[in-house]
Amino acid sequence: MTDEDRRGAILEATWQLIAERGFHAVRISDIAKVCGTSTGTVHYYFPGKDDVLTQALKYCVEQAFVRQSRELRGIDDAHERLLKLIDMQLPRMGRVRDEWSIWLQYWAEAVVRPEFRPAHNEFYARWHETVVRIVRRGQRQGVFRTDVSPEELAVHLTALTDGAAIQVLTGRPGMTVSVMRELLIGYVQRELLVERRTSPEPA
Amino acid sequence: MTDEDRRGAILEATWQLIAERGFHAVRISDIAKVCGTSTGTVHYYFPGKDDVLTQALKYCVEQAFVRQSRELRGIDDAHERLLKLIDMQLPRMGRVRDEWSIWLQYWAEAVVRPEFRPAHNEFYARWHETVVRIVRRGQRQGVFRTDVSPEELAVHLTALTDGAAIQVLTGRPGMTVSVMRELLIGYVQRELLVERRTSPEPA
Numbered sequence: 001m002t003d004e005d006r007r008g009a010i011l012e013a014t015w016q017l018i019a020e021r022g023f024h025a026v027r028i029s030d031i032a033k034v035c036g037t038s039t040g041t042v043h044y045y046f047p048g049k050d051d052v053l054t055q056a057l058k059y060c061v062e063q064a065f066v067r068q069s070r071e072l073r074g075i076d077d078a079h080e081r082l083l084k085l086i087d088m089q090l091p092r093m094g095r096v097r098d099e100w101s102i103w104l105q106y107w108a109e110a111v112v113r114p115e116f117r118p119a120h121n122e123f124y125a126r127w128h129e130t131v132v133r134i135v136r137r138g139q140r141q142g143v144f145r146t147d148v149s150p151e152e153l154a155v156h157l158t159a160l161t162d163g164a165a166i167q168v169l170t171g172r173p174g175m176t177v178s179v180m181r182e183l184l185i186g187y188v189q190r191e192l193l194v195e196r197r198t199s200p201e202p203a
Numbered sequence: 204m205t206d207e208d209r210r211g212a213i214l215e216a217t218w219q220l221i222a223e224r225g226f227h228a229v230r231i232s233d234i235a236k237v238c239g240t241s242t243g244t245v246h247y248y249f250p251g252k253d254d255v256l257t258q259a260l261k262y263c264v265e266q267a268f269v270r271q272s273r274e275l276r277g278i279d280d281a282h283e284r285l286l287k288l289i290d291m292q293l294p295r296m297g298r299v300r301d302e303w304s305i306w307l308q309y310w311a312e313a314v315v316r317p318e319f320r321p322a323h324n325e326f327y328a329r330w331h332e333t334v335v336r337i338v339r340r341g342q343r344q345g346v347f348r349t350d351v352s353p354e355e356l357a358v359h360l361t362a363l364t365d366g367a368a369i370q371v372l373t374g375r376p377g378m379t380v381s382v383m384r385e386l387l388i389g390y391v392q393r394e395l396l397v398e399r400r401t402s403p404e405p406a
Contacts, residue, residue: 023227024227100314107373111304111308121373155367155370155378158366163366169314170320172324172327
């Protein structure tokens, strides 16, 4: 096993542990145990406990980015591309839900410990930029309104996605993955699409 | 000092500590030290460490509710009332920002430990209901569109508020309290107000 393979295996185990148990509940010895290695080896890859969380988020973001790029690349129409991105970010059970758990852990740390913010902002910017690029693409293609600021729309959509995911992940009654999906799609339809579909008549 | 006074003093110190340092960084002994009391006394009010977080959130929510009710009561117009609510929830420095920190701590726990969810959902529902009532009021007053579902609007506005607050609290470049304010006000203006103000012509 190369150094890089071992690092990857430790990261994969680590982020799953944090996603399931929470950052503070995971000890270096838990990671070592799951990986069948020593705490010394884990410390070699993560010099401090904080590195564990930052590297886990980085790993998640990179995995998600590769997954999304692969899926989105083949979709020409910007509206379809945005719907696919929304769909891929829904916190269904499994991997995506676990990735959301890492984000929530990270936010809780970043609010009280400013040293966590630069890495967060770098990862967050990548997501924001993905949305901005899709909006610009749709404006060029004529499917999205050109009086909408791609930057402002991306701020709105990312914030709405985060807030809705929190409601799903904390089990807010009535807030399911499919309600979240409708919420995001409805927003895009009302505020971004050129051709607004018929909405119900005012009562 | 009555039992109730002592409980209040401990809660006030506790939620401030959690807001500043994060839930997991606060020990019962830290709370005792700040309150000038014994760990035994703190344990009397919070039998377990988890009670500390749940009671802190409950305390925040109640304080905020009293503060908001007092301010909102005097405002007749629903649009003005909603703008005031939005303004009061902005994570400026100080008390409101600290309350937001508690919410973020709570989310991080609730995602990995379902036993935290019922209390969260009860507190969250109170906020949601405040928004729903203001929307209904505005619909009765004729200032808000009647083809908007108060429930759906409240889900959108609370999610958007949470997501925007996260961006402010994690120090996303360009995301300030005043940008957050414009984002929320803009949403209300575009999607809820009966008289839509003039928007820029499409390019």
